Each structure stands twice: as structure tokens, then as C-alpha cells.
Amino acid sequence: MSELKKYLNRVAKLTDATLDELLPPESASPSSIHSLMRYATFAGGKRVRPCLVVATNEACGGTFGNREAAYAGAAIEMLHTFSLIHDDLPCMDDDDFRRGKPTAHRAFNEALAVLGGDALCIFAFEILSTLGRIDIIREISTALGTSGMIGGQVVDIESEGKKVGKRTVTYIHKNKTAALIRASVLTGALLAGADASTQKKLASYGNNIGLLFQVIDDILDEESTTEVLGKDAGSDREKGKATFPSVYGIKESKKYADTLLEKALKDIAFLGDKAAILSDLAEFIRVRVS
């Protein structure tokens, strides 16, 4: 596992440097929104999505640290941050803290949080356009839309306080969380020129670890503490959120997590030795709960 930690650190450094290079400085006018964009982007995220872009890119023959993968990873991290900022708004999940820090609308104000999220979304597409790859813009925009991330967010909010079944909770997590993770993996593969069969297997891997990520997140919300999480523990239950534990129970959720991990590892078995980091990443996502 320590190889993975080193890898994650290398990607985090690469991503932070790239984001710092790309995002307008706080001094650039209008400075308030640039401050918010940087505040939210540098709030201590683990850079899991950029890591998936870079690691998949390397597994498919790309060189670590190449500009295209670094830019795409940074753009996807901006898109992820945009979704978190809007998700935290009072009219949405109404969260005051994220990763132990006040959320963007608390640290700044609501209007600026709406616009800062918008700006990160738009800027991500501007960055992606510099890569000259229409196929990647199409992949990512589809993953974000109403048949992807936004669709998942809508159903997530509309399911609050309602009794929902397995189909709904799977729909939410497949779209809200897994769609962008799957797109991150595919972006890395597309940048390395992976063929259709490789893309298909990696898309399945992305989908499985995306779901795994969310199952574990749901379990952590139930079992961990506010201190460890950096956000309110137990808040899903309090808000009546549709989560895997709320539908399957904790024990079955953990079993489901194991199945997803197994599937993910099978998806990338064809890569042989080159799958090492991607396998470790999947296991890393799983081991956060015992």
C-alpha cells in the first residue's frame, strides 16, 4: 500500500501545481470569485479523480506527468469542486463544513458560491478545449448532465425523507458519484489512445469503483465521527438521505462493497502488471471501513 500512497502524493503534487498554474490568481479582477475558486479547489481534497486520470493514462501507455493528463485531471477536479460547492448550498444539502473547513457559501456568500461553482464548471471546459479532444469533452459533459451527475443529484434531493428502494439508491450513486469517476478513467484511457475494447473494460472498472466509493462513503457517514470525516457524521441519516445502509443495512452494504471491489479487479485483470496502481486504488477505496 505504501507504493500507492507515494503515487497518490505524486499525483496530488502534480495536480496542485497544475491547478495553481491554470486558475486565475486571487489578485486578478474580480478577485472575490478567484479567491473562492481557489479556496474551494485547495480545500484538501485527495485528488482521487486526477489520480484515476493519470494512473489509467499510464496503465495504457502514457508517461507520468504528461501535460494532457495533468490538464485533464485538473479540469475534472474543478468539475468535482463545482458540484461540491453547489451541493453544499443552503437550498441543497445546506452543509456548513467540508473537509473541516467552512463551505464556500459560509466562507464567502451564497451568490458568490453559485457563481464560483458556475465559473469552475465553465473554466474546466475552457481547459479541456485546449487539449483539442472533442471526444473527451463529449464524454465528460455527458457524464455530468441529467443522465449523469446532475440527474443523480436531482433524485438524491427529491428522495430525501422518502422511503426508497434498491433501484433508486443505485440510480443515485451510479449517476451522482460513479459517472464522473468513470469519465475520469475513460479520459486517461482516451488520452493514451486506448482501443474500444480497453475503453469498455476500463469504463466498467470506473463504474464499479465509483459505486464502491459511494457505498463506503455512506458507511463512513454512519460509523465514523465528525472529527475524522471533517464534515457532520450521521448527517445522511439526519437528512433522511437515500443511502446504501438505509436500504441494505450496514452488513449487506459491506458485502456489496466486497462484490464491487472484486468486479473492479476483474475488469482490469487484462492489464496484468500495469494494473498495479489501479488495483491498489480500488482496494484503498474499500479499506476505509473494516
Added chain:
Amino acid sequence: MSELKKYLNRVAKLTDATLDELLPPESASPSSIHSLMRYATFAGGKRVRPCLVVATNEACGGTFGNREAAYAGAAIEMLHTFSLIHDDLPCMDDDDFRRGKPTAHRAFNEALAVLGGDALCIFAFEILSTLGRIDIIREISTALGTSGMIGGQVVDIESEGKKVGKRTVTYIHKNKTAALIRASVLTGALLAGADASTQKKLASYGNNIGLLFQVIDDILDEESTTEVLGKDAGSDREKGKATFPSVYGIKESKKYADTLLEKALKDIAFLGDKAAILSDLAEFIRVRVS
């Protein structure tokens, strides 16, 4: 002028048909957000931006009704609608009516209005990606970002209730309104394969009519009635908005409008007869106030 009215009607029909073809049906899940997206998009806008795309495209040699220009016009109309939905939110301009109908967050709810705006923005990039033109995606995303539309919105909100000068009011309108209008004109030109010199002149035309559009809007807010506007008249003054009349006075604002119109007409003089619709459009924007 009646030739222009006919042209505007033809483009509005083309744009409405294209939007109807592209936007997911209300019946598609999650239906709430698709309903909101259609509600806001079909709220009676005049389709000025799609008209600029199509008319510029035709002036540069494109054929009326070609798929690329129709798609680009529809995508830009989605982006415009996204900006209006977020602009109307309680934390922003807090408007209850637009074009005589309840605003999106009033007709639906705030969370859905945030997400519906996001979805229109993302979907527009998905549509633009189908055109395969990276240059257009770059042009439009730059026009929307913090050195364009969003930047203008930030300064607009932050200037409320403050005494601002000519520089600030020009900054706001150049970015908040003119940037996307300029990008619409350029998109039509790029799709028709216009050369760099033509692009430059048309960009200047777009900037001038964009500013003109906003000066007239500001004057209308002072001089017209709520009934005619379909939104609260006098609301700019009430909110302490930075407008041209608030800085220059009404008389000087009208003089400034005349100067902008003159400049815009000069910018497109090189097109000769082909400039007819673009000239009429500029004059149409001006004559809304006497």
C-alpha cells in the same frame, strides 16, 4: 424593418424546433429537471443570440437553416437561459418574474433552479462538442468565464447600492451582456470559415451591439412599465444597480447608444449588401427607446 421581423421569426422557429429536438423530453427521468429546463428555455425569449449566430453565418457565406448554425444557436440560447436562471435566484437578483412568468425557482424550487441552470450549461457544451469545433468551444467558454459573463455578474452584484463610475459600469456590461453576444456573432463567422480580418470586425460589431443592448435595457428599466417589460420596471434603481443611466443620466445614455449603433454599423460596412440583416438587427436593438 418588416424584413427583419420576418427573419427574426424564421430564426425563432428554427431555434425552437432545434431546442425541442435537443432537450430531453419532460417525460425522461428525472422529469422535474427536464420540465424546468424546458420551462425556462421556452419562456418567450426573442432568440436574439441564435439570430446573431445564424445571420452572421449567412452573411459570411453559410446557408440559412444549416444544422451547425442551428445547433450552435440553440446551445448559446441554453447558456443564456442558464445565466438568467441563476441570476434570478434569491441570493442573486431575487426576481420573481421574467417575461411575465414566474422565474424558475418560483415555478419549481431553488434547488432545482440551481441544478437546472447547471444542466443547461453542461448540456450546451455537450451539444457544442457534437459540432467537432474546438475553436468554438474555446471562444464560448472564454466569453462565459470570470473574464467574461460571470466576471460581469460578480461585479454587478458587488456594485449594488454603491456609487460606481463609468469604468465599472462599462466593465459590467461589456462582460455580463456583450461577451456572449460577441461570442454568438463570432460563432456564426467561425462556422462559415470567416478569415481573421472578418472575425476581428465582426467581434467589434458584436461588442458594440452587446453594449447597445444593455444601455437600452437600462433605459427601458427606467422609462417603461412592468406590464410592457414582463418584469419589474424600475427594479434596477430600487436595487441600486450600476446602470448607464445611473452613471451618465438618461440623455447621455441615449447619446451613447447612438454612438454604439454608429460604430456597429461601421464595423460591418465591409460586408456590403450582406450586412442588411445585421444592420437591421443593430437598429432594432436601438429603436426600442426613442
